[in-house]
Amino acid sequence: MRYTQFTDSDVKHMLSTIGVKSIDELFKPVPAGLRLKGALDIPSGLSELELLDDVGALAANNSPCCERVCFLGGGAYDHFIPTMVDSLAGQTEFLTAYTPYQAEASQGVLQLFYEFQTMICMLTGMEVANASLYEGATATAEAVTMATAITRRNKAIVVDNVHPDTLSVLKTYDRDRHVETVAVPAAGGVVDEAALRAALGKDTACVVIQSPNFYGCVERLDRIIPMIHEHGALAIVAADPLAGGVLKTPGEFDADLVVGEGQCLGIPLQYGGPYLGLLAGREKYLRKMPGRVVGVAEDAQGRRGFCLVLQAREQHIKRERATSNVCTNQGLMAIRASIYMAAMGRKGIAEVASQCFDKAHYAADQIASLDGYELAFDAPFFKEFAVRTTHDVPTVLASCRKRGIEAGVHLGRFGDRLNDCFVVAVTEKRTKAQIDDLVDALQDA
Amino acid sequence: MSVVAEMPQNTTTPKLQQHDYPTLFEIGSKGLSAVSLSKSDVPAVDRKAAVPAELLADTTPALPEVGELDLVRHYKRLAHRCFSIDENFYPLGSCTMKYNPRINERAAAMGGFANAHPYQDDADAQGVLELLYRLRCDLAEIAGLPEVTLQPAAGAHGEMTGLMIINAYHRARGENRQTVLTPDSAHGTNPATCTVCGRASVSVKSLPNGRMDLDDLRAKTDNDTVALMITNPNTVGVFDETIADVAEILHAKGAQLYLDGANMNAILGITRPGDFGVDVMHYNTHKTFSTPHGCGGPGAGPVGVAEHLRPFLPVPQVVKKGDGTFAWCSDRPDTIGKVRSFMGQIGVLVRAYTYIRGLGSDGLRDVADKSVLAANYLAAKLKDRYPMPFPAPYAHEFITVPDFAGADEHDIAKRLIDHGIHPPTMSWPIHHCLMIEPTETESLRTLDRFVEVMLSIADEIESNPEVVRGAPHTTPVGRLDEVTASRKPNVRWRPE
Ligand SMILES: Cc1ncc(COP(=O)(O)O)c(C=O)c1O
Numbered sequence: 041m042r043y044t045q046f047t048d049s050d051v052k053h054m055l056s057t058i059g060v061k062s063i064d065e066l067f068k069p070v071p072a073g074l075r076l077k078g079a080l081d082i083p084s085g086l087s088e089l090e091l092l093d094d095v096g097a098l099a100a101n102n103s104p105c106c107e108r109v110c111f112l113g114g115g116a117y118d119h120f121i122p123t124m125v126d127s128l129a130g131q132t133e134f135l136t137a138y139t140p141y142q143a144e145a146s147q148g149v150l151q152l153f154y155e156f157q158t159m160i161c162m163l164t165g166m167e168v169a170n171a172s173l174y175e176g177a178t179a180t181a182e183a184v185t186m187a188t189a190i191t192r193r194n195k196a197i198v199v200d201n202v203h204p205d206t207l208s209v210l211k212t213y214d215r216d217r218h219v220e221t222v223a224v225p226a227a228g229g230v231v232d233e234a235a236l237r238a239a240l241g242k243d244t245a246c247v248v249i250q251s252p253n254f255y256g257c258v259e260r261l262d263r264i265i266p267m268i269h270e271h272g273a274l275a276i277v278a279a280d281p282l283a284g285g286v287l288k289t290p291g292e293f294d295a296d297l298v299v300g301e302g303q304c305l306g307i308p309l310q311y312g313g314p315y316l317g318l319l320a321g322r323e324k325y326l327r328k329m330p331g332r333v334v335g336v337a338e339d340a341q342g343r344r345g346f347c348l349v350l351q352a353r354e355q356h357i358k359r360e361r362a363t364s365n366v367c368t369n370q371g372l373m374a375i376r377a378s379i380y381m382a383a384m385g386r387k388g389i390a391e392v393a394s395q396c397f398d399k400a401h402y403a404a405d406q407i408a409s410l411d412g413y414e415l416a417f418d419a420p421f422f423k424e425f426a427v428r429t430t431h432d433v434p435t436v437l438a439s440c441r442k443r444g445i446e447a448g449v450h451l452g453r454f455g456d457r458l459n460d461c462f463v464v465a466v467t468e469k470r471t472k473a474q475i476d477d478l479v480d481a482l483q484d485a
Numbered sequence: 486m487s488v489v490a491e492m493p494q495n496t497t498t499p500k501l502q503q504h505d506y507p508t509l510f511e512i513g514s515k516g517l518s519a520v521s522l523s524k525s526d527v528p529a530v531d532r533k534a535a536v537p538a539e540l541l542a543d544t545t546p547a548l549p550e551v552g553e554l555d556l557v558r559h560y561k562r563l564a565h566r567c568f569s570i571d572e573n574f575y576p577l578g579s580c581t582m583k584y585n586p587r588i589n590e591r592a593a594a595m596g597g598f599a600n601a602h603p604y605q606d607d608a609d610a611q612g613v614l615e616l617l618y619r620l621r622c623d624l625a626e627i628a629g630l631p632e633v634t635l636q637p638a639a640g641a642h643g644e645m646t647g648l649m650i651i652n653a654y655h656r657a658r659g660e661n662r663q664t665v666l667t668p669d670s671a672h673g674t675n676p677a678t679c680t681v682c683g684r685a686s687v688s689v690k691s692l693p694n695g696r697m698d699l700d701d702l703r704a705k706t707d708n709d710t711v712a713l714m715i716t717n718p719n720t721v722g723v724f725d726e727t728i729a730d731v732a733e734i735l736h737a738k739g740a741q742l743y744l745d746g747a748n749m750n751a752i753l754g755i756t757r758p759g760d761f762g763v764d765v766m767h768y769n770t771h772k773t774f775s776t777p778h779g780c781g782g783p784g785a786g787p788v789g790v791a792e793h794l795r796p797f798l799p800v801p802q803v804v805k806k807g808d809g810t811f812a813w814c815s816d817r818p819d820t821i822g823k824v825r826s827f828m829g830q831i832g833v834l835v836r837a838y839t840y841i842r843g844l845g846s847d848g849l850r851d852v853a854d855k856s857v858l859a860a861n862y863l864a865a866k867l868k869d870r871y872p873m874p875f876p877a878p879y880a881h882e883f884i885t886v887p888d889f890a891g892a893d894e895h896d897i898a899k900r901l902i903d904h905g906i907h908p909p910t911m912s913w914p915i916h917h918c919l920m921i922e923p924t925e926t927e928s929l930r931t932l933d934r935f936v937e938v939m940l941s942i943a944d945e946i947e948s949n950p951e952v953v954r955g956a957p958h959t960t961p962v963g964r965l966d967e968v969t970a971s972r973k974p975n976v977r978w979r980p981e
Contacts, residue, residue: 041586041588041840041843041844041848042844042848042851043583043584043586043775043844043925043926044851044852044855044925044926045926045927045928045929046855046858046859046928046929047929050929051858053929054858054859054861054862054929055858057862057865057866058858058861058862058864058865058877058878059865060861060878063854063857063858065878066857066858066861066878066879067724067755067857067878068878069723069724069725069726069878069880070724070726070752070755070756071726071729073729074728074729074756074760074761075755075756076629076754076755076756076757076760079754079846079847079850080626080627080753080754080846080849080850081626081846082623082626082627082841082842082845082846082849083842083845083846084845084846084847085842085843085844085845085846085847085848086842086843086845088588088843091588091839091842091843092588092591092592094842095592095595095616095835095838095839095842096595097612098597098612098613098615098616099592099595099596099597099598099612099613100597100612101597101611101612101615102597102598102601102609102610102611102612102613103605103609103610104596104597104598104599104600104601104602104605104609105600105601105602105605105609106596106600106601106602107596107600110602112602112604112605114604115603115826115827116602116603116604116827118602120522122519122520124519124520124553124556124557127557128556128557128560128561128564130590131560131561131564132569132571132585133564133565133567133569133571133572134564134567134569134779134780135569135571135585135590135777135779136569136570136571136582136585136777136778136779137567137568137569137570137778137779137780138575138577138580138582138778138780138781138907139778139780139781139782140567140780140781142568142898142902142907142908143962143965143967144899144902144957144960144961144962144963144964144965145567145568145902145907145908145957145960146566146567146568146780147506147563147566147567147960147961147962148562148563148564148565148566148567149563149566149567149780151506151508151563151566152560152563153780154508154976154977154978155508155509155510155978157976157977158508158510158977158978159548159549161977162546162547162548163546163548167977168976168977169976169977171781172781172782174638174639174642174782174783174825175638175825175826175827176826177823177825177826178638178642178824178825178826185681203826205823205825205826205827206826208822208823209822209823209824209825209826211822212649212799212821212822212823212824213681215649215652215653215821215822216648216649216652216681216682216683216684217681217682217683218683258536258540260537260539260540261540262539262540284542284545284546285542285545285546286532286536286541286542287536287540287541287542288539288540288541288542288543289542289546301826308599308600308832309599309600309601309602309603310593310598310599310601310831310832311598311601311602311603311610311613311827311828311831311832312603312826312827312828312829312831313603313638313783313825313827313828313829313830313831313832313833314638314782314783314830314831314832314833315826315827326974326976332781333974333976334976335970335971335974335975335976336970336975336976337965337966337967337969337970338965338966338969338970339962339963339964339965339966340963340964340966341963343961343962343963344506344962345961345962345965346965347965347967347970348967349967349970349971349974349976350971350974351967351971352971354673355641355673355674355676355677356672356673356913357673358673358677359673359676359677359686360676360677360679360680360685360686361680362673362677362680364677364681365641365644365645365674365677365678365680365681366639366641366642367639367640367641367673367674368639368640368641368769368771368778368781368782368783368784369639369781369782369783370638370779370781370782370783371778371779371780371781371782371783372777372779372780372782372783373779373782373783375779375780379556379560381548382509382519382548382549382551382556382559383518383519383520383553383556384518384519384520384548385513385517385518385519385520385548385549385550385551386518386545386546386547386548386549386550387516387517387518387545387550388518388519388520388522388548389545389546389548390545390546391522392522394525394529395522395525397530397532397535398525398527398528398529398530399525399527401530401535402527402528402530420535420536420537420540441606446602446605449604453604468522468523468525471523471526472526472527473526475527
C-alpha cells in the first residue's frame, strides 16, 4: 500500500523549489552515525488484496465469543447495538476530525459532546459530566485524583469488590502520585459497612464503591454514602449507566462523583478496547474535572454555539498545574454512546434495563435450582450474578463452551478466594431458550 | 479559479433562533424511540421482592425521544458541521493529520476482532494475539528498542506509563529521584505527566536555533534528575543533532532519556530512538500510524523501553510461547502493574498493524521522505511572506511567526476556515506562531492551493484586514465568546 500522492516529476519540482538535489539532503540534521543502516526489519509492503488476506487470516483465527451464546461480563457486555450506531457514528466527518479546539469548524461534534454530557448526567443523576476519559479504571483513578485535590486529603478507600482492574490501576497510579489506596474487604459480596466505618477517618479523601459491583451485587448506597459524608469524604460511585432504568441513580443517593465503563452504550466488545471512560459529578466540582468539557457559547451576533470550556484546567494551558495529563480521550466512543442513548431514548433504555433485570433473574433462579450450583451471594443484583459450584469451574465452563455457550467469567482468574465461583451476565439480547440451554449445559457439566 | 472564498455571507443573515440548531432535547415527542427491541420472553420479576424499595428507581432517565429519520437527519447535520481529513486539508502541526486508510476500518470491523470478549480463552483469540505480538515486534524494530507494551490508551497515557517505568527503575536501584526535565518547547502533556507521576518538572531552555541549550541541560541535570522528556524531531520542527550529547549528559548522572514520539513520522526508517540513546519512548498510533483521531480519540500510546527497563513494563504482555502459540503473560515480578483495564485499545491497534504491514519497511521509509519533503516545500514557498524563526531544513513540520500589522496568527487561522482549510496549530510552542504539518498524504495540488490561499490572506491583510480579523464568515457561528462560556459554564441542557 502507498498513501502518498507525489509523482516523480512532482518530487523533482518540489526539490528544485526547495533548492536541494535529493530528499536525503533534507535529512542532513540527522548525524550520519545515527542513521539507520539498511532497511527496517519489517516485511515489505502488501497490495490491498494481500493485506486483506493477511489481516483476514488473523481475524479468522479467532473464535469470538459472539459466535457462541455469550454470558460473559465482568465489565464488558454483549448488549444489542442498533444499526443506527454504526451507520451514524461511522460518518467519516466524525472519524477523521481532530479534537474540536477550533470551535467554528467543529460545531457539529461540539454539540454532540454537549448532548453526550447531558445524557450521561441523566443516566447517572449527576449535574455535570465531561466528554470522556480512556475507560472505566482510569476514569476511577482520575476521580480519586479529583477527590484528593478537593478534600486536600490523600487516602482513598476502595472496597475490594470493584473490578479487579480498577484496583490494579489504582495501585499502579498511587505508587507515584503519593495517594494511599486502602482496600477494604467486602462481606457477603457487598460492602462490609462495619469495616468501612472503621476504615473511614479524617484523612479519607474518598471512598470508591462500585454498584452493581464486580460480582453483580447492588450496594446499599442509601446507607453507605451518608456514612462517607459524615467523615467529610467524597463518595465515588462506579456505576453501570444502564442500571438507571431499574435502579435509582447514584445522584439520587447524593454521590459526589460517578465514574463508569461506557462500553455497554453501543460499543463493540473489541477484545477489551477501545471503550469509554465516564466521569460525572456535582456542579461545584466542575473546575476540578479532568478532560474535555463542552459548553454553550455565543458569537458576536448572539447566535448559540458550542465550544470547549474551562480549558484553563487542562494540560495545554496549565501544564504541570493541570488537573490531569489527559489530552486525546475517547471522542469517537462518546459519539457512539451518544447515538446509542439518543436512539434508545427514554423508552428504549428503560426497556433494555428492564429486560436485563428480568432475564438475569430468570437465569439466576434456574441455575440456583440445579444440584451443585447456588448463588454465591444473596444481595440484590441487576444484570449479572455470581454462581458458586461444587464442580471444578474451568471444567464446567469448558464443557459449556463445547456446547456453544460462554457461561461466564471464572472468578478464580482474579485470585484464589472465589475459585469456586463464576459470574454470569445476562443482557437483553439473550432469549429464554438460550438461558434454558445454559441451564441444561450447566446441569450436564 | 479564484482562491478567495465567497464574500462573507452570514453578516447579512438574520440572527438565527435557537431552534435553527436544535439539540436532541429540543426535537422529538413523548414516547418516540429509534430502536425496535424484541419483546421479553421471560416472566417479569417482581422488583419490590428482588430489590429493597430504597434502591429502586421511581422513574426512568429522561433521555430524548426522537424517531429514526429525525435522528438520522440530526446526526447528518452535525457531521456536516465538522472539518475532517476526509473533506479538508488539515495541516495541524504536531497532530499528523494524515489520511486514515479505509482498509484499516475494514480490518478493525472484522468479526474475529470486533466481537471478541476480553475474558474469552487465549485459545479462542490466537489470531488477535498473533496480530498484537507482531505489532509489538514491529514497533520495537521501528524504535530500535527491545520491547514494547501496547497497553497505554493515548500519547499522554504512554508518557505516564513510561515515566512510571523510569520511577520504578530508580526505586529498584534504591534511588528516590524527584525532578524531571522538560524543554521549554515541550507539549503540555509532558509537564502534566510529571505531576501525575508525583514529580516536579523543571524547564530546560532552547537555543535561538531551536535546539536544546546543552549548557542549561548540564546545569540542571544532577543526581535528583529522573529523566529528560524530549521530542525529536522537536516541537519546532527540527531534528536536534545534539541528541547523542543530550543522552550522554543524562546518562552520566544516571538519569533517563524519554522520547515523546509524537513526531516519529519524520524519522521512520531514517533513524531509531534506541540508536540515538533513548531509554523509553511512546508512539501515538493516531499520528504516525494513521489510526483515526475520531474527534479526540480513541488513540493508542504503545511504549518501548531499553533492556534495563524491561522488568518494569506493565502486565499482561502478549507473548509467543515455545510451542508457537500466543498468550497473555503476567509473570513479571517487578512490573509497575496495569495502567488500564483489560489489555489495550485493541481496535485501534488492529488499524495500526494494518497500516504498518500494508506499507512495509519501504513504505514506512517513504512516509518519512514524503512528509519531510512536503513540509520543506511549503516552507520554501511561504518563507517570503511568512517569517520562519528557525533555519531550514525542517523535519515534517515547521513554524512561522506571522508579522503583519493588520492581523495576527489567530485571524489567519480563522480565515483559513473560510477557504475550507483547517487551521494549523496556533500559539504553541512559541508565542504567536503557526505550526504547519502537511503530512505525506496530500497531493502537490493541495499543497499549492494552500500556498495560494496563504498568500492571498497575506495580501488581504494588507488590503482588507477587517475581513481577516472578522473571520470565519462561512461557518454556522462566528468566533465564540469562550471567556464568558467558561465564566458561567452551561455544560448540559436543562428544560426551560
Ligand atoms: C508533542 C506531543 N506530545 C504529546 C501529545 C499527547 O498525545 P495524546 O493526545 O495522544 O495524549 C501530543 C498530541 O496531542 C503532542 O503533539
